[in-house]
Amino acid sequence: MSDYNFAYLDEQTKRMIRRAILKGLAVPGYQVPFASREMPMPYGWGTGGVQVSAATLTPDDTLKVIDQGADDTTNAVSIRKFFEKTAGIATTERTARASVIQTRHRIPEAELTEDQILVYQVPIPEPLRFLEPRETETRKMHALEEYGLMHVKLYEDISQHGAIATAYAYPVKVEGRYVMDPSPIPKFDNPKMEMAAIQLFGAGREQRIYALPPYTQVVSLDFEDHPFEASKADHPCDLCGAEDSYLDEVILDDAGGRMFVCSDTDYCRSRREAGHSGRLGGEAA
Amino acid sequence: MTPLLQVKNIRKFYGARIGCKDVTFDLYPGEVMGIVGESGSGKSTLLNSLAGHLAPDCGEVIFDTRADGPVDTVTMSEPERRMLSRTDWAFVHQHARDGLRMSVSAGGNIGERLMAVGGRHYGSIRERAADWLARVEISENRIDDRPSAFSGGMQQRLQIARNLVTGPRLVFMDEPTGGLDVSVQARLLDLLRGLVREMGLSAIIVTHDLAVVRLLADRLMVMKDGCVLETGLTDQVLDDPQHGYTQLLVSSVLHV
Numbered sequence: 021m022s023d024y025n026f027a028y029l030d031e032q033t034k035r036m037i038r039r040a041i042l043k044g045l046a047v048p049g050y051q052v053p054f055a056s057r058e059m060p061m062p063y064g065w066g067t068g069g070v071q072v073s074a075a076t077l078t079p080d081d082t083l084k085v086i087d088q089g090a091d092d093t094t095n096a097v098s099i100r101k102f103f104e105k106t107a108g109i110a111t112t113e114r115t116a117r118a119s120v121i122q123t124r125h126r127i128p129e130a131e132l133t134e135d136q137i138l139v140y141q142v143p144i145p146e147p148l149r150f151l152e153p154r155e156t157e158t159r160k161m162h163a164l165e166e167y168g169l170m171h172v173k174l175y176e177d178i179s180q181h182g183a184i185a186t187a188y189a190y191p192v193k194v195e196g197r198y199v200m201d202p203s204p205i206p207k208f209d210n211p212k213m214e215m216a217a218i219q220l221f222g223a224g225r226e227q228r229i230y231a232l233p234p235y236t237q238v239v240s241l242d243f244e245d246h247p248f249e250a251s252k253a254d255h256p257c258d259l260c261g262a263e264d265s266y267l268d269e270v271i272l273d274d275a276g277g278r279m280f281v282c283s284d285t286d287y288c289r290s291r292r293e294a295g296h297s298g299r300l301g302g303e304a305a
Numbered sequence: 306m307t308p309l310l311q312v313k314n315i316r317k318f319y320g321a322r323i324g325c326k327d328v329t330f331d332l333y334p335g336e337v338m339g340i341v342g343e344s345g346s347g348k349s350t351l352l353n354s355l356a357g358h359l360a361p362d363c364g365e366v367i368f369d370t371r372a373d374g375p376v377d378t379v380t381m382s383e384p385e386r387r388m389l390s391r392t393d394w395a396f397v398h399q400h401a402r403d404g405l406r407m408s409v410s411a412g413g414n415i416g417e418r419l420m421a422v423g424g425r426h427y428g429s430i431r432e433r434a435a436d437w438l439a440r441v442e443i444s445e446n447r448i449d450d451r452p453s454a455f456s457g458g459m460q461q462r463l464q465i466a467r468n469l470v471t472g473p474r475l476v477f478m479d480e481p482t483g484g485l486d487v488s489v490q491a492r493l494l495d496l497l498r499g500l501v502r503e504m505g506l507s508a509i510i511v512t513h514d515l516a517v518v519r520l521l522a523d524r525l526m527v528m529k530d531g532c533v534l535e536t537g538l539t540d541q542v543l544d545d546p547q548h549g550y551t552q553l554l555v556s557s558v559l560h561v
């Protein structure tokens with residue numbers, strides 16, 4: 021551990037990132053540019069989130085890292101190990117015990133508290149990008165609140181699929197001002213973004229940080245005649261029986277056998293430990 | 306009557322090179338002004354300076370706004386000017402792909418301006434898009450096709466629909482028939498003439514094609530080397546050109 025500065029980044033860099041975070045918190049949903057550093061891992065692995073976590077962590081923190089809701093994927097394990105090694109901090113898989121949670125693609129099911137910080141790994145921070153590739157123009161659109169294009173995207177969705185088919189990275193409007201990409205979380209998670217915890221978003225390759233202070237208003241964009249729906253598979257979890265959690269579909273065999281399980285592994289395990297059980301709870305757990 | 310647009314002493318240089326200079330004219334509601342000249346005459350620079358795409362070095366472009374009456378659009382704030390350019394103003398580019406979103410369906414292209422000003426009802430946006438497709442003679446069943454699947458003439462008609470859907474009062478057109486086949490041009494001109502009359506549109510049309518202004522423009526302005534040489538009623542200028550250059554321009558067209 022003594023080989024590294026605490027949490028790998030030097031103090032100067034962490035101060036720079038903290039300034040970007042504070043600015044992001046002061047202007048919720050606004051993308052703050054920052055000088056992203058090379059991290060000892062590939063960009064696709066969430067270097068933006070890692071830098072935000074590094075600037076946020078203190079020696080007393082307990083870190084949880086999830087990828088698609090799971091603590092045990094390669095990505096989550098390697099980021100957790102990275103901070104165990106470079107910061108010597110405690111880590112946990114328990115949502116309730118973590119003070120900082122770095123995530124890719126999910127918000128934990130358990131309600132987060134004012135004592136927690138949720139750090140998102142963001143691949144593409146600019147929600148207007150796919151329709152307007154020019155950055156000078158998207159910046160201007162944000163500055164002038166010209167967000168008609170976001171609805172063009174939703175219009176295209178409905179005209180092609182009969183409904184808003186965008187299932188991930190569903191755009192939101194923050195405090196009635198900035199339109200924001202919530203990172204590729206399922207739209208099921210969108211309503212949870214109005215939460216007690218601080219939410220920080222880091223995009224490494226794109227060099228942007230943005231943030232939501234606690235209890236910030238976050239509204240998913242929609243049409244009057246096609247309102248937003250936080251949909252999920254219409255199923256209870258086959259392991260813990262939860263009806264309110266986001267589910268992954270797991271193929272069991274070549275004969276078409278399948279099961280639905282909570283994507284949030286800690287939530288599922290906690291429920292089973294508390295005695296809840298689903299259709300396959302006895303055997304598969 | 307208050308002019309819809311008052312252009313006063315517009316001047317635009319590119320360094321030492323002249324773009325256009327000392328251009329002054331009034332445009333009244335329902336009037337179509339044609340600006341003709343060869344390439345390099347400054348007509349496109351003038352159009353872009355009027356439409357807010359270029360900042361003129363000096364001069365005023367006073368538009369009679371719905372809310373506040375005559376306002377100089379050169380000095381108004383950028384948000385106001387951008388709002389104007391997607392509500393009461395429209396700009397038809399020579400190349401449809403400059404004025405369309407090629408990756409968005411025809412319906413989405415038409416609906417964009419509606420959504421930009423707060424349209425949030427999918428059904429009614431779609432209905433108006435379908436209505437506008439019909440008005441520019443594109444079959445409604447092409448509403449979900451992308452412009453890349455359209456012919457050049459259809460793309461241009463789609464661009465016009467996309468611009469007119471918000472009921473603008475002033476349309477800037479930059480060589481709207483340029484690059485199209487002659488037969489396609491004729492149909493487009495017919496359509497434009499119909500829309501201009503029906504909607505009582507005011508327009509400023511830049512072109513090198515005298516047939517376009519003959520058909521569409523009430524008044525004509527002839528430009529050369531950044532300066533206005535001659536202005537007048539279209540028929541007068543074309544049938545009895547006063548300036549030597551205009552006489553050349555008119556006669557060369559007659560010999561085409």
Ligand SMILES: [Zn+2]
Pocket residue numbers: 257258259260261262265281282287288289291
């Ligand atoms: Zn479960």
